[in-house]
Amino acid sequence: MLVSSLFFWSFLGTSFLVCSLLLQNYWEHPQLTIRTVLGSSLLVSLGFATLMTSIARRYTFSRMLERMTAAPVSLSGIATGFGALTGKMGVSGVSLREALSGSAFSISLSGQGVVAMSPKLAGSLSSDETDAVLAHELSHIKNGDSAAKGLAKLARVAFPFDPVLRLVEAAVHRERELWADRVSVEFTGKPLALASAIIKANSGSSSATTGNLTGLFVGGSGHGLLSPYPNLERRVDILVELARKMELVANSPVVR
Numbered sequence: 001m002l003v004s005s006l007f008f009w010s011f012l013g014t015s016f017l018v019c020s021l022l023l024q025n026y027w028e029h030p031q032l033t034i035r036t037v038l039g040s041s042l043l044v045s046l047g048f049a050t051l052m053t054s055i056a057r058r059y060t061f062s063r064m065l066e067r068m069t070a071a072p073v074s075l076s077g078i079a080t081g082f083g084a085l086t087g088k089m090g091v092s093g094v095s096l097r098e099a100l101s102g103s104a105f106s107i108s109l110s111g112q113g114v115v116a117m118s119p120k121l122a123g124s125l126s127s128d129e130t131d132a133v134l135a136h137e138l139s140h141i142k143n144g145d146s147a148a149k150g151l152a153k154l155a156r157v158a159f160p161f162d163p164v165l166r167l168v169e170a171a172v173h174r175e176r177e178l179w180a181d182r183v184s185v186e187f188t189g190k191p192l193a194l195a196s197a198i199i200k201a202n203s204g205s206s207s208a209t210t211g212n213l214t215g216l217f218v219g220g221s222g223h224g225l226l227s228p229y230p231n232l233e234r235r236v237d238i239l240v241e242l243a244r245k246m247e248l249v250a251n252s253p254v255v256r
Contacts, residue, residue, distance in 0.1 A: 132194035173228035
């Protein structure tokens with residue numbers, strides 16, 4: 001909503017200003033004038049919206065985390081494993097927090113990263129499942145997914161009537177979720193644990209996974225090209241297939 005408003009009003013204001021400046025040129029070069037107005041307005045509004053959104057995110061990041069997370073008092077049992085995973089995955093500057101809503105999520109901005117998990121989800125997971133989920137969320141930070149999703153959203157907001165960009169934004173979200181699954185498996189070697197954890201997170205999902213927070217939490221499921229979540233059944237099938245391939249490799253005479 002913030003990006004949409006900033007883009008709209010900056011585009012409107014810039015268009016009015018440039019039109020006023022180039023009004024005399026319109027009668028001689030109408031097409032060139034129109035292209036100049038639209039092009040300059042688009043560039044200025046994109047730059048302004050991006051700059052102001054970055055500033056807003058920087059100064060509201062801590063406040064947003066205060067509303068969504070708390071000190072990880074109930075997660076003390078998994079803090080050691082979390083620290084080991086960050087070192088193993090080469091992810092620094094990331095803290096573990098308790099999620100006040102949803103299941104588990106990660107956010108990264110300006111080198112500051114947070115992985116949060118709800119006590120409810122943590123209490124339902126085994127140690128292997130917990131490691132798999134934490135590795136999944138750390139993968140989002142390692143892969144720079146916050147930036148990728150932000151760029152996709154900015155492009156969609158800049159051209160709100162372009163249906164292709166809506167499809168692209170949703171596709172970026174889905175692809176990043178599946179990629180984070182693969183990276184999690186790469187570092188933990190536990191595809192079945194991740195599949196089980198995702199199913200548990202999905203069964204305990206609430207209204208927090210909709211609205212402005214859509215696509216943020218682990219365990220979401222969707223259908224269709226506009227969904228930010230991969231289909232749950234397909235996602236689990238991919239992880240099961242990874243487990244089967246890993247078992248075949250482990251039992252291969254060459255490995256022995």
